[in-house]
Structures are given as structure tokens and as C-alpha cells.
Amino acid sequence: xxxxxxxxxxxxxxxxxxxxxxxxxxxxxxxxxxxxxxxxxxxxxxxxxxxxxxxxxxxxxxxxxxxxxxxxxxxxxxxxxxxxxxxxxxxxxxxxxxxxxxxxxxxxxxxxxxxxxxxxxxxxxxxxxxxxxxxxxxxxxxxxxxxxxxxxxxxxxxxxxxxxxxxxxxxxxxxxxxxxxxxxxxxxxxxxxxxxxxxxxxxxxxxxxxxxxxxxxxxxxxxxxxxxxxxxxxxxxxxxxxxxxxxxxxxxxxxxxxxxxxxxxxxxxxxxxxxxxxxxxxxxxxxxxxxxxxxxxxxxxxxxxxxxxxxxxxxxxxxxxxxxxxxxxxxxxxxxxxxxxxxxxxxxxxxxxxxxxxxxxxxxxxxxxxxxxxxxxxxxxxxxxxxxxxxxxxxxxxxxxxxxxxxxxxxxxxxxxxxxxxxxxxxxxxxxxxxxxxxxxxxxxxxxxxxxxxxxxxxxxxxxxxxxxxxxxxxxxxxxxxxxxxxxxxxxxxxxxxxxxxxxxxxxxxxxxxxxxxxxxxxxxxxxxxxxxxxxxxxxxxxxxxxxxxxxx
Amino acid sequence: xxxxxxxxxxxxxxxxxxxxxxxxxxxxxxxxxxxxxxxxxxxxxxxxxxxxxxxxxxxxxxxxxxxxxxxxxxxxxxxxxxxxxxxxxxxxxxxxxxxxxxxxxxxxxxxxxxxxxxxxxxxxxxxxxxxxxxxxxxxxxxxxxxxxxxxxxxxxxxxxxxxxxxxxxxxxxxxxxxxxxxxxxxxxxxxxxxxxxxxxxxxxxxxxxxxxxxxxxxxxxxxxxxxxxxxxxxxxxxxxxxxxxxxxxxxxxxxxxxxxxxxxxxxxxxxxxxxxxxxxxxxxxxxxxxxxxxxxxxxxxxxxxxxxxxxxxxxxxxxxxxxxxxxxxxxxxx
Numbered sequence: 001x002x003x004x005x006x007x008x009x010x011x012x013x014x015x016x017x018x019x020x021x022x023x024x025x026x027x028x029x030x031x032x033x034x035x036x037x038x039x040x041x042x043x044x045x046x047x048x049x050x051x052x053x054x055x056x057x058x059x060x061x062x063x064x065x066x067x068x069x070x071x072x073x074x075x076x077x078x079x080x081x082x083x084x085x086x087x088x089x090x091x092x093x094x095x096x097x098x099x100x101x102x103x104x105x106x107x108x109x110x111x112x113x114x115x116x117x118x119x120x121x122x123x124x125x126x127x128x129x130x131x132x133x134x135x136x137x138x139x140x141x142x143x144x145x146x147x148x149x150x151x152x153x154x155x156x157x158x159x160x161x162x163x164x165x166x167x168x169x170x171x172x173x174x175x176x177x178x179x180x181x182x183x184x185x186x187x188x189x190x191x192x193x194x195x196x197x198x199x200x201x202x203x204x205x206x207x208x209x210x211x212x213x214x215x216x217x218x219x220x221x222x223x224x225x226x227x228x229x230x231x232x233x234x235x236x237x238x239x240x241x242x243x244x245x246x247x248x249x250x251x252x253x254x255x256x257x258x259x260x261x262x263x264x265x266x267x268x269x270x271x272x273x274x275x276x277x278x279x280x281x282x283x284x285x286x287x288x289x290x291x292x293x294x295x296x297x298x299x300x301x302x303x304x305x306x307x308x309x310x311x312x313x314x315x316x317x318x319x320x321x322x323x324x325x326x327x328x329x330x331x332x333x334x335x336x337x338x339x340x341x342x343x344x345x346x347x348x349x350x351x352x353x354x355x356x357x358x359x360x361x362x363x364x365x366x367x368x369x370x371x372x373x374x375x376x377x378x379x380x381x382x383x384x385x386x387x388x389x390x391x392x393x394x395x396x397x398x399x400x401x402x403x404x405x406x407x408x409x410x411x412x413x414x415x416x417x418x419x420x421x422x423x424x425x426x427x428x429x430x431x432x433x434x435x436x437x438x439x440x441x442x443x444x445x446x447x448x449x450x451x452x453x454x455x456x457x458x459x460x461x462x463x464x465x466x467x468x469x470x471x472x473x474x475x476x477x478x479x480x481x482x483x484x485x486x487x488x489x490x491x492x493x494x495x496x497x498x499x500x501x502x503x504x505x506x507x508x509x510x511x512x513x514x515x516x517x518x519x520x521x522x523x524x525x526x527x528x529x530x531x532x533x534x535x536x537x538x539x540x541x542x543x544x545x546x547x548x549x550x551x552x553x
Numbered sequence: 554x555x556x557x558x559x560x561x562x563x564x565x566x567x568x569x570x571x572x573x574x575x576x577x578x579x580x581x582x583x584x585x586x587x588x589x590x591x592x593x594x595x596x597x598x599x600x601x602x603x604x605x606x607x608x609x610x611x612x613x614x615x616x617x618x619x620x621x622x623x624x625x626x627x628x629x630x631x632x633x634x635x636x637x638x639x640x641x642x643x644x645x646x647x648x649x650x651x652x653x654x655x656x657x658x659x660x661x662x663x664x665x666x667x668x669x670x671x672x673x674x675x676x677x678x679x680x681x682x683x684x685x686x687x688x689x690x691x692x693x694x695x696x697x698x699x700x701x702x703x704x705x706x707x708x709x710x711x712x713x714x715x716x717x718x719x720x721x722x723x724x725x726x727x728x729x730x731x732x733x734x735x736x737x738x739x740x741x742x743x744x745x746x747x748x749x750x751x752x753x754x755x756x757x758x759x760x761x762x763x764x765x766x767x768x769x770x771x772x773x774x775x776x777x778x779x780x781x782x783x784x785x786x787x788x789x790x791x792x793x794x795x796x797x798x799x800x801x802x803x804x805x806x807x808x809x810x811x812x813x814x815x816x817x818x819x820x821x822x823x824x825x826x827x828x829x830x831x832x833x834x835x836x837x838x839x840x841x842x843x844x845x846x847x848x849x850x851x852x853x854x855x856x857x858x859x860x861x862x863x864x865x866x867x868x869x870x871x872x873x874x875x876x877x878x879x880x881x882x883x884x885x886x887x
Contacts, residue, residue, distance in 0.1 A: 037837055045613075046724055048663070048723070048724075053845075055803065056635070056636070056637075057637070065593075078587060113640070139607065142602055142603065142604065142607050143592065143600050143603050144588075144607065171803065199783050216632070216633055216637055217637055217638065217639065218636075218637040218638065223638070238837070239638070239646065240646075240647060240837035240841065240842055241719065241720065241837040242719075242723045244723065252677035262723045263837065264718075264719060264723065264835075265837065265842065266718055266719075266835040267832065267835065267844075267845060268832055268833065268835065270702060270833075271705075271832075271833060271834070271835045273837070274702070274705050274706065274709065274710055274717045274718070275595060275717050276715075277709075277710040278705070278709040278710050278716065278717035278718075279713070280716055280717055280718060280719065280722070320855060346828045404594075414582075422805070433584070434584075435590050435848075436584070436585030436586075436590045436848070436849075436850055437585045438585075439589050439592075439593065439594070439596045440585040440586070440589045440596070441584075442599075443596045443597055443598065444589070444598055444601065453594065454594075455594055467802070468595070472597075474597060475598065476841055533732075
């Protein structure tokens with residue numbers, strides 16, 4: 001008796017251990033999130049998307065990053081949307097609009113549209129939203145919160161270019177600006193300008209950003225009561241885990257087959273791929289170029305977005321040698337963009353001739369180009385006073401352990417460019433940093449040479465590309481070109497697209513003659529889906545709403 | 554006994570104070586900063602300055618430190634810069650997940666480790682023993698993230714036996730009261746949900762348990778070897794005491810003291826091991842949140858979470874010390 005008692009806990013320990021092993025080894029007969037939750041073989045109407053992070057806020061007025069936009073676009077709509085598959089503005093909550101003069105816009109609204117809380121969408125609701133954002137102060141008006149209003153309207157209150165909004169009748173609204181701004185209509189396609197239910201905004205204190213100046217706390221609305229007009233209604237959020245939306249039964253537009261949308265948070269790229277392979281998600285974004293072939297071979301469907309980005313090799317003119325235009329031209333001639341694209345960038349990527357993709361207003365077909373020509377590069381270097389005995393020596397900065405839509409694999413891009421530049425006799429001193437440190441180094445200081453960076457456009461606006469890069473003197477580029485700064489400032493205030501078109505075409509030429517850097521490519525961002533996803537509305541500006549997703553099983 | 558515990562708790566105060574200093578300056582020594590992380594490609598010096606102004610990061614460091622310390626003393630751990638929710642709330646929301654995973658891993662490591670260690674020691678020098686020693690060496694050296702990816706590839710992707718990520722299939726729409734998902738499933742009678750949550754623990758649990766399992770195996774083996782060759786065991790055998798008594802009361806019980814110490818230490822290590830494991834398995838606990846906070850330079854989260862973990866670690870160590878005295882009366886005298 002005693003004998004067994006003494007053995008008891010050894011046995012217990014062994015049981016726990018064996019039990020664990022058995023459970024692990026035992027093939028679970030259950031579905032583990034792979035799909036059919038109904039045995040009848042009907043279509044599973046839940047669409048699970050692998051997101052890289054939580055939405056930063058559920059209030060789109062405070063949205064400025066891709067993951068927040070992704071969720072916001074399902075629940076919210078603005079006056080203006082985009083033409084499917086393009087970056088061009090298209091009617092959404094506004095059926096049409098007119099521009100009687102440079103600073104006045106008259107919108108005719110869709111009728112019989114309701115917010116998720118059952119209240120009416122009308123002209124008053126539109127004005128409420130515009131007035132609300134312009135009235136932001138303090139923390140709410142900071143770069144970390146209402147980023148886009150601040151950038152596009154150039155500030156808040158009296159400082160902004162927004163003058164006011166009047167409801168002419170229930171379904172007509174007039175918005176006036178203080179100065180002409182050609183980018184106004186395309187900018188309205190950003191989720192930040194979504195029209196939200198005034199009743200819900202007030203009920204849940206959307207403007208009550210709590211906490212202190214130093215530590216803003218989201219409003220109750222932004223944490224759990226988003227109320228828009230979109231095809232999906234907010235259901236729940238478990239931060240770090242998932243956001244759940246359900247189909248809006250009273251949606252005014254096309255309903256679609258998806259009845260439930262789940263955004264699963266999976267931060268790691270490899271983990272997202274494995275989640276798709278294991279069947280726990282239906283799709284994910286920003287597939288690593290290295291995974292494309294194996295996913296395709298395994299029967300997953302890959303969907304490409306038209307690239308709306310640019311990857312460039314920046315040159316800091318504050319670094320030794322780079323202020324000489326001959327040196328910059330030599331570097332441009334030394335780069336073989338086609339080799340770079342075929343060797344390390346995703347299929348479908350096109351070479352860049354200027355600092356914006358072709359779809360953007362003001363893209364210039366006849367811009368000065370620097371063909372791949374190693375001999376010309378060497379000749380230019382010789383003219384600039386470099387030789388084998390005295391080679392051009394520069395620092396090459398690039399980030400590691402990061403993947404951006406315009407730069408899926410910086411390490412490989414670097415290696416490829418390194419061999420091209422060394423082939424013409426340039427001596428490189430490679431410096432790597434983790435992403436945040438890298439940004440700090442490039443944007444915050446002068447200690448860098450040539451570097452990799454880029455940009456994904458938010459909406460069709462040339463200023464969003466070249467204005468962002470070259471509108472002001474910066475540490476990144478290290479030059480002072482008053483003529484270029486002036487041209488960009490003037491172009492920003494133009495009233496019509498036609499005026500913009502010619503102004504930015506000239507600016508693009510001006511930039512490429514000056515050659516602050518080498519535009520490399522417009523890499524194709526790819527999404528991967530389970531085979532049951534038969535159609536996905538890919539959009540260059542990620543205006544992808546899941547009522548248009550089609551599922552087969 | 555109570556006096557000892559009281560003294561240990563008092564000692565915790567200066568320790569934690571020192572830790573706040575270390576933490577604060579380590580976090581601020583990280584290159585870049587929350588503003589740069591928040592703004593990404595738009596991180597121009599002007600915009601960075603504006604955000605630093607907003608959060609008070611442009612104040613002198615000493616002033617910032619004392620502001621933070623003053624808040625801590627009032628129980629205010631600040632607000633996450635990334636999520637704009639209070640740090641305490643973020644911690645409490647995620648801690649049950651990590652605790653559930655850690656418990657699973659520790660049960661696995663202790664149960665298997667003591668069993669294998671004892672079993673190997675009783676077969677000293679035989680192939681089984683050599684195999685156990687070799688396997689534990691592999692267990693200690695294999696990186697968690699590598700093991701995690703491999704485990705997922707085999708059991709989730711290729712075989713489809715186990716889920717690859719997360720805590721529970723969101724389609725189940727399970728009810729949660731305590732945020733311990735397995736337990737929640739049991740108390741609500743949603744057996745599907747409990748089973749699903751348990752299955753989600755298996756792969757990350759194995760990945761997390763590997764290192765402590767290897768260590769506990771080795772310590773148990775060494776300790777059992779030492780005890781079974783000691784004089785009193787030989788005397789006991791000579792006196793003809795039954796084998797079971799010798800194994801249980803003489804050998805195992807006396808071998809356990811160093812093992813218990815190890816278990817306490819391992820528990821703390823598991824909390825840190827959770828950072829990598831949770832990231833690999835997209836497991837929504839404090840680990841994955843902390844690794845994200847490192848990437849986004851979320852100062853308040855980094856400082857607050859690591860402080861919480863330190864307190865938990867200290868309390869576990871205290872509990873281990875107290876448990877000695879129950880296992881080994883000699884400790885009580887000291």
C-alpha cells in the first residue's frame with residue numbers, strides 16, 4: 001500500500017507527460033479553422049484576412065496607416081471613392097459634383113442611405129463631419145492623430161484651407177475652400193474623410209480624446225463604436241487578436257456574398273504565410289517575393305495590385321562627392337534597373353523613369369532618362385576626377401529585417417545594386433540598420449551617403465509623391481534648390497487637374513535633370529489567397545471593399 | 554517564516570527602484586524613437602519634433618524620469634503610444650493568454666523533465682541515458698523561433714493536425730469570462746471552444762517548453778545520480794528497506810531540491826521566452842505585444858510591461874524559496 005503511495009506522484013508526472021505527448025501525436029479529427037463550418041458543402045461566408053496589426057483607431061478621422069484604412073474601408077464611405085482598379089476619383093456617397101469656381105464644390109448626394117445606427121445620411125451629416133475635423137485642437141489635431149486633415153487642409157480652424165460647408169437641401173452640399181486646391185477631390189477618397197454618423201459621434205464622445213497632453217487615450221467611439229454607411233458593420237475587437245465585422249443588411253449598394261469579415265492579427269510575415277498554408281486565414285497582403293513561386297505551386301491564388309509606389313536610390317548631397325552632378329549621373333548610368341527587377345523584384349514590376357508611377361497626374365513620358373551604360377558611368381567618374389588609384393568611395397545605407405510594399409527585400413536589392421556600382425569602380429561602404437533606426441539616420445541626420453527608400457501613394461496626387469520628397473530642404477537629400485522648391489509650392493496651389501498636369505510634367509523633368517536620386521522601380525504588391533477566393537477587388541490605392549469578394553466553397 | 558517573507562518583500566522595493574532607472578535609460582538609448590516609428594517614411598525632423606513635444610520627450614531626461622516615477626507611485630503606468638490605451642489595461646488584457654501558455658509549457662517541462670531525468674539517471678551509462686543527455690543538449694541549443702517555424706510547418710501546414718497561430722478559431726465565437734480560453738470553454742460548457750483553445754496551446758507550448766524541459770531533465774538526472782550514490786542510500790539498501798521506499802523517499806525527494814529551484818528560475822525565463830514564441834505563433838499575449846513595442850519604441854509599454862514581469866518574477870522566486878522549507882527542513886533552520 002505504502003509502496004504504491006510513494007510511487008503515486010512519479011506516476012502522475014509520467015501521466016501528465018505521456019498525456020501531453022499522446023494529445024500532440026493524436027491527429028485531431030476536427031476542423032481547425034480551415035473552413036466549412038457547415039457540413040452541407042455550402043459556401044462558407046466568413047472571410048478571414050491576415051492583417052499585420054490592429055487598426056490604430058476605429059475612428060477613420062484618426063487613421064493614417066494601411067491596416068487602419070483596411071478595416072475602415074469596410075465600414076465607412078466618403079463622398080468620393082475610386083474607379084475600380086485605378087486611383088482615379090469616382091462617385092460614392094456623392095452621386096456627382098460640380099466646381100462652379102476655383103474654391104467651391106457642390107456635391108449631389110445619394111438618397112435613402114442610412115448609417116449603421118439607422119440615422120439618415122444627408123447634407124447635414126456631411127457638414128457635421130467636415131466641421132468636426134476642422135475644429136480638432138490639441139492632441140486630436142496632432143500628426144499622430146488627425147494626420148490627413150492636417151496635411152491636406154494644411155491645418156485646423158482658421159489656419160486650414162477649409163472655409164466651410166453648407167447644406168443647400170437634404171441632398172446637396174456646398175464646400176468652400178479658402179484657396180484653390182486641385183487635389184481636393186482625389187483626397188476625399190481617403191478613409192480619413194469618411195462620413196460618420198453624427199449621432200454616434202456625439203453619443204460616444206468621439207472628440208473626447210482622454211488622458212493628458214502627453215498621453216492621449218482614444219475616445220469611447222474610437223475604441224468600439226464606429227458607425228458609417230459601408231457594407232460591413234462593426235461587431236467586436238480583441239486588440240492583438242482580431243477585429244470582427246458583419247454584413248450590413250441595410251446596405252444601399254451591392255451586398256455581396258461575404259457575411260462576416262475577420263481580420264486576424266499576425267504580425268510576422270512568415271507566420272502569415274503559414275497561417276494561409278494551414279488554412280486559418282483566407283488571404284494576406286504584402287507577400288514576400290521569395291514566397292510567390294512556392295505559394296503558386298501549392299495552388300494558392302496570387303493577386304497583384306497595380307503598383308502605386310516608387311522605390312528609389314537616394315543620394316545625400318551633403319555627403320562627399322555626391323554634390324557633383326557628374327557623380328550622380330555616373331551612378332544613374334551604372335544602375336541596371338532591368339537586371340535589378342528580373343533578379344530580385346516581383347514579376348510584373350516596371351522600371352521607374354521618375355519619382356512617381358505612371359497613373360499619377362503629371363507623369364512625364366518624355367522625361368530625361370539615364371540608360372544603363374557602364375562605360376558612360378566610368379567616363380563621367382573620370383571627368384569628376386576619380387580613377388582606379390583614387391576611386392569614388394561612398395556609404396551605402398539600407399535597412400534590414402523590414403519589408404515595405406515598395407521595397408519587399410532591401411537586403412537583396414542592396415546586394416544587386418552593390419555589384420552594379422562596384423562594376424564601374426565605385427567603392428562602397430555598406431551600413432545597415434533596423435528600420436526605425438534607419439529612418440532616424442536618413443531623415444534625422446546628415447551622416448548617410450546613398451540609400452534605399454520609397455513611398456506608396458495614398459491617392460492620386462502628384463504632390464503626395466514629389467512634393468513629399470522635394471518640397472523642402474531635408475536631411476534625406478541634403479540639397480538646396482530654391483527653383484525646385486518654388487515650382488513645387490506653386491504647383492500645390494493650382495486649381496485644376498489640367499494645370500497640374502503640365503506643371504508637374506515640367507517639375508518631373510526638372511527633377512530628373514537635377515537628379516537628386518535614381519528612381520528604380522514600381523514593385524508590384526501581391527496578395528495571396530486560398531483557392532476558394534475566386535475574386536478579390538485589388539486596387540492600387542488599396543480601396544478594397546469585401547462586399548466584392550467572391551467565394552466558391 | 555513570515556518575517557523572512559516580509560524582509561524579502563521589503564528588499565524588493567530598492568530592487569525595483571534600481572530597475573526603473575535601468576529600464577528608463579535603456580529604453581531611451583534605443584536608436585530612433587516612438588515618433589519616428591509612428592511616422593515611418595514621413596518622419597521629417599519637424600514632424601518628429603512635434604510629436605516629441607506632444608508626449609514630453611523633449612524634456613530633459615531626468616525630468617522625464619521623475620515624472621514617470623511620480624506617476625508610477627500613483628499607480629499610473631502611462632498610456633501606450635501605439636494603441637492609445639492605458640498600459641495597465643493592455644497588460645491585464647493579454648496576461649491571461651501568456652499565463653495560460655506558460656502554465657501549459659511548465660506542466661509539460663516539469664512532468665516530462667523529472668520523468669526523463671529520473672529514468673535516465675536510473676540507467677546511467679546505458680544507451681537510453683546517452684540519448685536523453687544528447688536530446689537535452691539539442692533542446693537547449695535549438696533556437697525557439699526556428700523550432701517554432703519547423704513545428705508549424707510539420708504539424709500545421711503539412712499534416713494539418715494542429716492550428717498554426719492564434720489562441721482560438723475566431724469562427725467559434727466563444728464566450729470569454731476570465732480570458733483563460735481553455736478554462737472559459739470548460740465553465741461555459743462550450744467544449745468545442747475549450748478543445749480548440751487547448752489545441753492552439755500545443756505547438757507554442759512545445760516550442761516554449763523545450764529549453765526548460767532540457768534543463769530540468771539534466772538537473773534531475775544529475776541530482777538523482779548524486780543522491781543515489783550517497784551513503785544513506787547505500788545504508789538503507791543494506792538495512793533491507795524496500796526498493797519503493799528507497800526510490801521515493803530517499804532518492805526522489807532528496808533530489809528535488811535543486812529541481813524546484815530550477816523550476817522557479819525557469820518560470821521567469823518562460824515569461825521572456827514567450828516574447829519569441831508568441832511572435833512566431835501570432836499568439837496574442839504580453840510577449841507578442843512587447844516585441845511589437847520594441848519595434849515601435851513604445852516607451853510606456855516597454856517600461857511598464859518589463860516592470861510588471863520583474864515583479865511577477867520576484868514573487869515567483871519568493872514562492873520558490875518558501876517552498877524549499879517544506880521540502881527540506883534544513884532550510885528552515887538556516
